[in-house]
Amino acid sequence: MNLIAFVKTVDQVLAFMETAWRRYARMMGTRSLNVAYILVFVVLCSWLLLASLIQTPRIRVQQCRLLQSLNDKRTSSYSNDERLKLYENMTGELDKQGPLFLGDGKTSQSLKLSDLFSVINGKIVPVHKVANPPVRAVVLYLDPDAAHEIKQTIESILSRHFPKTGLWFQDPDLYHFSMHHASHHQNPVPATLEEINSEAAAVRQVAEKSLILEIELERVVLTPSGVLVGCWQVSKGTDPAVIREELRNALPRSPAKQLYNPVIFYTSFARILSAPLTARKDYSADAVLEILKGLVSQLNQNLCSKAAVKELWYVEELDLLALALKGRTRIRRFQLQSDPKG
Structure with a gap:
């Protein structure tokens, strides 16, 4: 998954969760909503950190290979x-x-x-x-x-x-x-x-x-x-x-x-x-x-x-x-x- 697609997915998830939280708040009250926000925030941060750790080595190699390719064309x-x-x-x-x-x-x-x-x-x-x-x-x-x-x-x-x-x-x-x-x-x-x-x-x-x-x-x-x-x-x-x-x-x-x-x-x-x-x-x-x-x-x-x-x-x-x-x-x-x- 590239970065743009990843951001779009996160945005869609957040929009869905916001709608769900508002319904939950009407039923359970504001305090429960705040607790839910905190829990989801922690989960999302963990998800983003894990994704960055998984993607970093591959991105590094791809970037370096790209630099090599550009340099080969420029200084061949x-x-x-x-x-x-x-x-x-x-x-x-x-x-x-x-x-x-x-x-x-x-x-x-x-x-x-x-x-x-x-x-x-x-x-x-x-x-x-x-x-x-x-x-x-x-x-x-x-x-x-x-x-x-x-x-x-x-x-x-x-x-x-x-x-x-x-x-x-x-x-x-x-x-x-x-x-x-x-x-x-x-x-x-x-x-x-x-x-x-x-x-x-x-x-x-x-x-x-x-x-x-x-x-x-x-x-x-x-x-x-x-x-x-x-x-x-x-x-x-x-x-x-x-x-x-x-x-x-x-x-x-x-x-x-x-x-x-x-x-x-x-x-x-x-x-x-x-x-x-x-x-x-x-x-x-x-x-x-x-x-x-x-x-x-x-x-x-x-x-x-x-x-x-x-x-x-x-x-x-x-x-x-x-x-x-x-x-x-x-x-x-x-x-x-x-x-x-x-």
């Missing part, structure tokens, strides 16, 4: 269009490949889940392995206020559907967007301390000519390897594709083959490690897939986030996947610039 760019195509392809990969993480447990870096996590006293604990040489990554850092809100929403929806050992939640204080690698696991590029300092200085220069990003969550996607990722669009600021190009020029020793499409812009939220509790052992793979897709749909209905990206980090990951698994890191943080136009 080539990069956002390209990102949309990538996100649609990412969404379809789960249907094409299925939930591979429930089979052999392979991850996106050809590591098994057992290489990344262990279970100690009924809790999931990340396995930290030394990265030799350390991975040197440049990442954009998501505003922590938005990150914590996202994490709370995801946890509230998913936790009741999985065992305690079935989920790994990323640390919201480390939500990030991978932009460029000066050295990565596929193509290690060793560096001296002097070279590392030089790289960090070059990243600082890129940050000093890049504007703060204002971004909107476009969708949540579950990858075949079990990672829940947030796919974002950019409404204002220096586009990630431009920042990646600047980093490529600033870090000429970097591997020629980078790990990501130049326009893609996503951050990992969580990793699913097991089948949902509602999936019985006799369920088919397709049935389990539908349950997982239903949970992702719930996330997309409830997550509607806008955020700011104000920092560019130069990170040395001393352990494999250190940012994702809360391993050892050395981080240098550089501020992006405010738009002088406001």
Whole structure:
């Protein structure tokens, strides 16, 4: 029921009750009428409060989706269009490949889940392995206020559907967007301390000519390897594709083959490690897939986030996947610039 229809209904109810009360007053007297007014007033207030509580979450999501739609039309760019195509392809990969993480447990870096996590006293604990040489990554850092809100929403929806050992939640204080690698696991590029300092200085220069990003969550996607990722669009600021190009020029020793499409812009939220509790052992793979897709749909209905990206980090990951698994890191943080136009 929309607001206008709701008000009309209340008005009709009040008119009917007024007529009934006048008849009641003639029979029972004024004092009884006053008591009746008070009782009905309390009932109506309770009704209105309950209706507002029920409608608020849905209204919030609808309003936010509307703002996103209007903003997309107003600020649509080539990069956002390209990102949309990538996100649609990412969404379809789960249907094409299925939930591979429930089979052999392979991850996106050809590591098994057992290489990344262990279970100690009924809790999931990340396995930290030394990265030799350390991975040197440049990442954009998501505003922590938005990150914590996202994490709370995801946890509230998913936790009741999985065992305690079935989920790994990323640390919201480390939500990030991978932009460029000066050295990565596929193509290690060793560096001296002097070279590392030089790289960090070059990243600082890129940050000093890049504007703060204002971004909107476009969708949540579950990858075949079990990672829940947030796919974002950019409404204002220096586009990630431009920042990646600047980093490529600033870090000429970097591997020629980078790990990501130049326009893609996503951050990992969580990793699913097991089948949902509602999936019985006799369920088919397709049935389990539908349950997982239903949970992702719930996330997309409830997550509607806008955020700011104000920092560019130069990170040395001393352990494999250190940012994702809360391993050892050395981080240098550089501020992006405010738009002088406001």
